[in-house]
Amino acid sequence: MKKNKPTIFAALWAAIVCLLLAHNAYLWIGKRISPDTDIMALLPVQQRDPVLQLSFTHMVDTAQQRALVLVGATDWSEAKRAADAYSEVLKLHADVLQTTAMTEQTQQDWLALFAAHRAVLLTTAQQKNLQERDATYWVESAQRALYSPFSGPKLGAWRDDPFGLFAGWLQERAQETPVRPRDGALFVADAAANGGRQYVLLSLTIQHPVFEMGTQQAVTKIFDQARAAALAVVPGAELITSGVILHAAAAGEQARGETWTIGLGSILGIILLMWVTFRSIKPILLIVLSIVIGCLGALSICWMLFDHIHLLTLVFGASLIGVAQDYGIFFLCHRLKADAQLDSTALLRRLMPSLALTLIAAIIGYAGLAFTPFPGLRSMAVFSALGLIFAWLTVVCWFPQLVSAQTLKGGRFARWYGATIWSSGKMNLGKWGLVLVLAAGVVAGILQLTTNDDIRLLQNSPPQLIADQIKLSRLLDAPTPVQFYLLRGNSEQQVLEREENLKQRLDPLVAQHKISGYQAISNWVPSEKTQRGNLALLQGKILSGPLNQLATQIGAEDTWSADTRKQMMDSGHILTVTQFMDSPASEPWKHLWLGQTADGYASIIALRGLAQSNLAVVQHAGDGLDGVQWVDKVGEISGVLGQYRHYMAWVVTCAYAIVFCLLFGRYRGATWRVLAPAAFASLITLAILGWTHHPVQLFHVLALMLLLGVGVDYGIFMQEKADDANKLSAAWLAIGLSAANTLLSFGLLALSHTPALQAFGVTMLIGIAMVWVIVPLFRKGDAVQSGKG
Amino acid sequence: MKKMLLIVCCVISSALVTTGSQADDKNPLVAQIQAMLAKPTTLCGRFDQTKQLSGMKKPLLSNGRFCVVNGKGVVWRTLQPFPSVLRLTRDEIVNYQGDKVAMRLDANQEPAVRMINNVMFSLLGGDLSQLDTLFVVDGKATATNWHATLTARQPGLAKAIGAVSLDGAAYVNTIHMDEASGDHTTIVFSAMQSGDKAMLPEDAALF
Numbered sequence: 001m002k003k004n005k006p007t008i009f010a011a012l013w014a015a016i017v018c019l020l021l022a023h024n025a026y027l028w029i030g031k032r033i034s035p036d037t038d039i040m041a042l043l044p045v046q047q048r049d050p051v052l053q054l055s056f057t058h059m060v061d062t063a064q065q066r067a068l069v070l071v072g073a074t075d076w077s078e079a080k081r082a083a084d085a086y087s088e089v090l091k092l093h094a095d096v097l098q099t100t101a102m103t104e105q106t107q108q109d110w111l112a113l114f115a116a117h118r119a120v121l122l123t124t125a126q127q128k129n130l131q132e133r134d135a136t137y138w139v140e141s142a143q144r145a146l147y148s149p150f151s152g153p154k155l156g157a158w159r160d161d162p163f164g165l166f167a168g169w170l171q172e173r174a175q176e177t178p179v180r181p182r183d184g185a186l187f188v189a190d191a192a193a194n195g196g197r198q199y200v201l202l203s204l205t206i207q208h209p210v211f212e213m214g215t216q217q218a219v220t221k222i223f224d225q226a227r228a229a230a231l232a233v234v235p236g237a238e239l240i241t242s243g244v245i246l247h248a249a250a251a252g253e254q255a256r257g258e259t260w261t262i263g264l265g266s267i268l269g270i271i272l273l274m275w276v277t278f279r280s281i282k283p284i285l286l287i288v289l290s291i292v293i294g295c296l297g298a299l300s301i302c303w304m305l306f307d308h309i310h311l312l313t314l315v316f317g318a319s320l321i322g323v324a325q326d327y328g329i330f331f332l333c334h335r336l337k338a339d340a341q342l343d344s345t346a347l348l349r350r351l352m353p354s355l356a357l358t359l360i361a362a363i364i365g366y367a368g369l370a371f372t373p374f375p376g377l378r379s380m381a382v383f384s385a386l387g388l389i390f391a392w393l394t395v396v397c398w399f400p401q402l403v404s405a406q407t408l409k410g411g412r413f414a415r416w417y418g419a420t421i422w423s424s425g426k427m428n429l430g431k432w433g434l435v436l437v438l439a440a441g442v443v444a445g446i447l448q449l450t451t452n453d454d455i456r457l458l459q460n461s462p463p464q465l466i467a468d469q470i471k472l473s474r475l476l477d478a479p480t481p482v483q484f485y486l487l488r489g490n491s492e493q494q495v496l497e498r499e500e501n502l503k504q505r506l507d508p509l510v511a512q513h514k515i516s517g518y519q520a521i522s523n524w525v526p527s528e529k530t531q532r533g534n535l536a537l538l539q540g541k542i543l544s545g546p547l548n549q550l551a552t553q554i555g556a557e558d559t560w561s562a563d564t565r566k567q568m569m570d571s572g573h574i575l576t577v578t579q580f581m582d583s584p585a586s587e588p589w590k591h592l593w594l595g596q597t598a599d600g601y602a603s604i605i606a607l608r609g610l611a612q613s614n615l616a617v618v619q620h621a622g623d624g625l626d627g628v629q630w631v632d633k634v635g636e637i638s639g640v641l642g643q644y645r646h647y648m649a650w651v652v653t654c655a656y657a658i659v660f661c662l663l664f665g666r667y668r669g670a671t672w673r674v675l676a677p678a679a680f681a682s683l684i685t686l687a688i689l690g691w692t693h694h695p696v697q698l699f700h701v702l703a704l705m706l707l708l709g710v711g712v713d714y715g716i717f718m719q720e721k722a723d724d725a726n727k728l729s730a731a732w733l734a735i736g737l738s739a740a741n742t743l744l745s746f747g748l749l750a751l752s753h754t755p756a757l758q759a760f761g762v763t764m765l766i767g768i769a770m771v772w773v774i775v776p777l778f779r780k781g782d783a784v785q786s787g788k789g
Numbered sequence: 790m791k792k793m794l795l796i797v798c799c800v801i802s803s804a805l806v807t808t809g810s811q812a813d814d815k816n817p818l819v820a821q822i823q824a825m826l827a828k829p830t831t832l833c834g835r836f837d838q839t840k841q842l843s844g845m846k847k848p849l850l851s852n853g854r855f856c857v858v859n860g861k862g863v864v865w866r867t868l869q870p871f872p873s874v875l876r877l878t879r880d881e882i883v884n885y886q887g888d889k890v891a892m893r894l895d896a897n898q899e900p901a902v903r904m905i906n907n908v909m910f911s912l913l914g915g916d917l918s919q920l921d922t923l924f925v926v927d928g929k930a931t932a933t934n935w936h937a938t939l940t941a942r943q944p945g946l947a948k949a950i951g952a953v954s955l956d957g958a959a960y961v962n963t964i965h966m967d968e969a970s971g972d973h974t975t976i977v978f979s980a981m982q983s984g985d986k987a988m989l990p991e992d993a994a995l996f
Contacts, residue, residue: 076900144871146840147851148884157970158842182900189897196897555847563844 006345006400013397017293020390023300033303034213035311051597052486055604056633058591059481065206067097067219067243069226070188070472072199073234080185082230082237083200089226090204096218100203111170113583114524118166119538119572120531124507126165130537138163138546139553146554159564162550163542176519177588178477188475197238199475206245216249242472247461254460254753255311262748269744270325273737278332279411286402287328294324294391298383306379313380323362323384324391325741326713327355330734331399336408337418337730344400352396353666354720359392361659361712371651377702417736418729421776445687452695453642455634460755477516479606482633483615488602489627492577495601496527498627502605505621514617516609521593525580535572543568645698652682652705659712667719673778674719678711681770688766699756703763710742711771718775732776739772819917821930822937826915827959829983830859833992834960836976843971855978856988857913862906864992876995877906912953915961924953934958 027033071083090097114121122130129137142162161167179188179201186201208215223246227239267288274284302309331351338347348355363385370381472478485502489495499522509515526534543565551561580586581593594602610618615632622628656675663671682704689696717731746768749761833856840849853867862878874885882902884892896902911919917926917937928937938954941947951968955961960981966974 140871144873146842146849147838147867147871148873148875157968158972159844160970178898180898180900187900189900192897198897554842554845554849556845560844 006397009397010401013393017394020293020296020300024296027300027303033309035309035314036211051488051594051599051602052629052631054597055484055486055594055602055631056482058594059484059604059606061591063481064210064244067204067206067241067245068472068476069202069204069223069242070199070238070240070475071202071230072190072197072238072240073236074195074197076182076187076198078234078237079198079200080183082234083185083202085233086226086230086239087202089222089229090202093218093222096207096215097222098205098207100205113575113579113585114170115160115166116571117573117575118161118169119568120534120575121169121526122165122534122537123169123172126168127534127537130541135541135545135549138542139549142546142550143553159560160567162564163546165538165542173523176517176523178475190475199238199240201476204243206243210243210245211248213252216245216252219245220249240468240472240475242465242469246465250462250465251460251754252311258752258754258757259311259314262745262752265748266741266745270741273740273744277411277414277417277733277737278336278408280408282403282407283328283332286332286399287325289398290328290391290394291324293394294387294389297390298387301386302379302383305382309383310379313383323710323742324388326358326362326710326734326738327392327395328399329737329741330355330358330717331395332403332408333730333734333737334727335403335405336410336414337726337733338405340405342405344403344405348396348400354716355392355396357663357666357716358713359388360662361716362388362709364655364659364662364709366706366709371648414733418733421728421732423776423779442683442687445690446683448690448693449686450690450693450695451642451645451697453638453645453697455637455641457695457697457755460753477608479519479608480610481606483610483619483635484607484631485605485622486602486629486631487605487627488600488629490600492595492601493528494627495603496522496525496577497529498625499603499605500527500530501625502622502628505625506605506607509614509618509621514610514614515607518608519589519592519606521577521580521589521603524585524589525575525577528574531574538568538572641698645696645701648698648701648705652701652708655705655708659708663712663716670719670780673780674712674715676778677715677718677771677775678708678767680774681711681767682707684770685763685766689763694759694762697756697759699759700763703760703767706760707764707767707771710768711775714739714771714775715778718779728779735772735775739768742768816918816921816926818928818930818935818937819921819926822915822917822935822957825930825933825935825959826957827983828859828914828916829987831985831987832857832914832960832981832983833987833989834978834981836865836978839975839977841973854989854992855913856992857910858988858996859914861996863909863913864995866992874995877909878996879903879906882906912955912964913961915955915957917955928954934962 069086071079071086073079073082087099090099141164145164146158146162179186181187186203188199188201190197190199206215206219208218210216210219223241227241230237230239270287271284274287275281278284299309302313331348334347334351335344366381366385366388370378370385473480487495487498487502489498499520503518503520503522506515506518510517522530547561547565550556551564577593577595581590586593592604592606594604607618619630619632622630656679660671660675663674667674685704685707686696689700694700714735717735720727720731743765746761746764749757750765752758752761833854835852835854837852838850840851842849850869851867851871852869853865855866856864858864862876865875865877867873867875872887873891876883876885880896880902882892882894882905883890894902896906907919908923911917917939920926920939923943924939924941926937926939928935930936934957936954936956938952940952941950947969951966953967954965956963956965960978962978964974964976964978968974
């Protein structure tokens, strides 16, 4: 009866594994699931301020589905030819990429709305001129325009705008973008100082979600083909491509590549080590089996829980391999060193306390990740913890059945290594001195630690992509979608008035070249107050005196000024935001208007040509104004990262306390010996980061958390078997194998080009190596007793 | 002035958006006129502009002198009643009020500048073949003189410029523009001179 129990467990587990296999087959083959690559999904969701969140989505969503391409050449006709070839390729894929066309009709339509309201639209300079200049100035400037050769062709009859005020307003609006229509295309040129290249601007809308891997692959392929087509026609053409999708594709591509290299490197390393140690193929297969079941199980349950999985979660899964193998290795090493008479099931029972404790400690380590506000890290925590549990259960249920005393022979390497365990020996003055020097070094290193939470440190798009992005922003003088002003008010009018208040503060910054300009809805639709003011100015300063004088001077008919005045006043109705939003003219600016939100009305003022060096001045421009808020998503995310780095440091400290309590029940007075290796290794790692001037980020701290989970394993292995030379050498072999494998898997993460994973990897690399080296020193009956003796 | 020009830029360039190369292969009238034109390298003369605006009793009169230099550009110097100079070259349009630059439009920033300059150059030089892509050219020619009407191929441009007609012989003598708004402009050229000496030093200094 008792003997059958393990067999029943093994069979039960086999059934569960079959279910997992079936579910995985269904997911990959049936549902054809593909992992997410949206980096934003890994960032914390903020619920503090829905309007702020809305403003950001508003800005980003507009930008996200778009891609911009500049096709340039030294000569316009060449640029045009290259762009035509480029567009030809795009046309074949209209289902994926839609080219935004600008027709003459839209141009005419957008002029019409403003023409009907021209009497209420004035630029700031015009307002100033109207207040300051006398009648003579206006009469003369009207006449000058009238007599000059180009006064003929214009928007309407000369009398519609005799003082050129509406034309001036439109001109100011035209200055909001350097892009101009030309020969049926959109044109933009580089400054003559930069070579004066001429570019065709293609604005593309991506028809499918940009964070889907399929879309990314399709779009990158089309871009490559189109680029080749353009270069075939004009070999010297310059192509600048920009869009969120390209960054997403690059990140996805890299993560995919690294899943392969790091995952594969890790597995190969493990296989090699195992073979050297056990001289048999079976242990390797068993360990791989436990890891594969761990991964498949984690994926199945994660998918059931979250209904999607992020690519970075999978990358993390690749490193999970490094820890899940500990259980198998631990069992196998003991089987190798144990008495051949001992039955495997009995051996497992003996190892059970250690195995259970290591699992719990590791899960506590991973659980720390789940306490972060990052959805991606949470799913990584769940994925990793589940993977460990599945691998652990595989070891516990199957290994005793599959591995008997005869299975393993033990190579020369295993024998040799098992004997290499070292101890600090007798402590003497010299050794204590060395410890003191080392401690001083560690303290000095930790004192040098700096922190840097800038989210841009985590950006790792290819340099070419970033260079293109910068050049495109410069050429198009486009505002950044992540730093802007958010304006709020109780009514539409209040928001517009507040925009105008802020614009008064921004104008001097434009004059000082701190920014090149700003985009705001009130540029197009001034507040009612301003519109009325404009009309009053026009009536008081133009329609009274100057208009009559002009009429006399140019010999107009008697009714001319009265008619002109009436016509002007007819176009003096208030222009509303709704009218503007309903017209095609608002198309490029729609993202600036949030309109009615859950909490009043809101809008955005976007800044053009904002250099980061001017950020300090620009972000305080709105200080003291009601309803004006500077939004800096970059700064905000960096702030969140910093906050949580701080918070996580406390979680790590608390985790040590919790694990200590957990272990105290078993180890009592020796509990510190289990935790000390991980703790000291962490301190040494921090010191090295300090000495090498690596600023500490959240990801370093997260790695320290993991280091606790793994380091405690070794502490437990060491303490459990500290009394018997044979068992000790088995534990030492298990630690060595596990540490080497962990180094291989997490150490390889240090090679990752994803900065977050790299920071994580570097910390693990140093930390695990340290734990490995120092763990024997804390063995019971060794260091301290020797010291006492 | 400056503002007007920009609006012209906007409107004309928008008009050009859908303009293709719909030009007739060979317009016999254009060829006939081409044969008649003197086409000197430098052409200078006096202009008298008469502008009749709707609602005005009297026409508005202005005059001055102009020079068209082949391959270089145009100087348009209004002398009466408000002195001002307009210089059009391949790369820019500059307006001087006295010595001051009142306005400068860079062709690199405003592509319509090049087009405007082309039209101006062609109109003053009578080189109608250059205008074929933008206008339908119609009219009649005798042995000694010719009359041509230009109708914009594109509604946007037609709305902005209206109907243009030219009279000439070896040179363009008159340009007449009828705008949709009811305003009419007639420019009469006289005292035409060609050759190196035609240009006054102060005009030549502008190139």
